[in-house]
Amino acid sequence: xxxxxxxxxxxxxxxxxxxxxxxxxxxxxxxxxxxxxxxxxxxxxxxxxxxxxxxxxxxxxxxxxxxxxxxxxxxxxxxxxxxxxxxxxxxxxxxxxxxxxxxxxxxxxxxxxxx
Amino acid sequence: xxxxxxxxxxxxxxxxxxxxxxxxxxxxxxxxxxxxxxxxxxxxxxxxxxxxxxxxxxxxxxxxxxxxxxxxxxxxxxxxxxxxxxxxxxxxxxxxxxxxxxxxxxxxxxxxxx
Numbered sequence: 532x533x534x535x536x537x538x539x540x541x542x543x544x545x546x547x548x549x550x551x552x553x554x555x556x557x558x559x560x561x562x563x564x565x566x567x568x569x570x571x572x573x574x575x576x577x578x579x580x581x582x583x584x585x586x587x588x589x590x591x592x593x594x595x596x597x598x599x600x601x602x603x604x605x606x607x608x609x610x611x612x613x614x615x616x617x618x619x620x621x622x623x624x625x626x627x628x629x630x631x632x633x634x635x636x637x638x639x640x641x642x643x644x645x646x
Numbered sequence: 647x648x649x650x651x652x653x654x655x656x657x658x659x660x661x662x663x664x665x666x667x668x669x670x671x672x673x674x675x676x677x678x679x680x681x682x683x684x685x686x687x688x689x690x691x692x693x694x695x696x697x698x699x700x701x702x703x704x705x706x707x708x709x710x711x712x713x714x715x716x717x718x719x720x721x722x723x724x725x726x727x728x729x730x731x732x733x734x735x736x737x738x739x740x741x742x743x744x745x746x747x748x749x750x751x752x753x754x755x756x757x758x759x760x
Contacts, residue, residue, distance in 0.1 A: 535688075537688075540686070563745070564745050564746050566748075568751075574734070574753065574754045574756075575751065575753050575754065576736065576751040576754075578748055578749075578750075581746070581748060583746065622688060622689070624689075626745035626746070627745045628744075628745055628746070629743075629744065629745065630696075630743040630744065630745070631743070631744065631745025632691075632694050632696075632702070632704070633679065633691040633694060633704060633705075634689070634691075634738075634749055636681075636688035636689040636690070637688050638686055638687055638688040639688050
């Protein structure tokens with residue numbers, strides 16, 4: 532069975548600091564997909580990124596970047612120059628390749644960015 | 647606008663009173679699913695449906711029922727709600743069966759069972 536661990540339950544930073552959210556996964560599958568979702572205080576889930584198991588290239592999108600390392604089974608998320616609007620719960624999730632019945636979510640990391 | 651809608655958004659009810667949370671998507675997606683979100687546990691899957699008339703249990707199906715009579719709708723039924731079903735519920739849909747495809751989530755339904 533797959534498992535996703537987000538060991539950081541809560542993180543607080545001051546605006547403009549960089550922050551990294553950790554995600555570690557466990558699987559025996561060779562083909563799989565990893566996702567990050569953001570849940571702002573309003574409650575909806577916002578898709579941020581998807582990565583497949585064959586693509587270990589890091590990705591950058593504005594202030595967001597993701598570091599995928601198969602060797603350590605990690606898919607970490609960094610926010611550069613954090614802003615108050617980044618305050619949210621962030622979820623890492625896993626999906627098997629092929630026909631997949633579900634997303635397996637981590638327990639989430641509550642990020643608070645203080646002004 | 648492509649979206650997943652859920653109703654109601656908020657519901658307070660009492661133990662044992664049957665309720666239905668509706669979910670509808672307008673993207674012609676084959677796959678639909680229900681998750682519940684609880685503090686410290688993330689989201690856990692309740693039921694899913696790969697297509698019309700095809701449903702199956704997720705990780706936490708006890709106390710819930712679903713049906714998929716039409717492609718766009720996937721209601722969640724609580725026949726006899728109990729306080730441990732107090733939670734935030736999300737409906738999701740995606741195209742096809744592949745795990746690659748992004749799941750689109752509804753806005754959530756916050757349920758309180760007294």
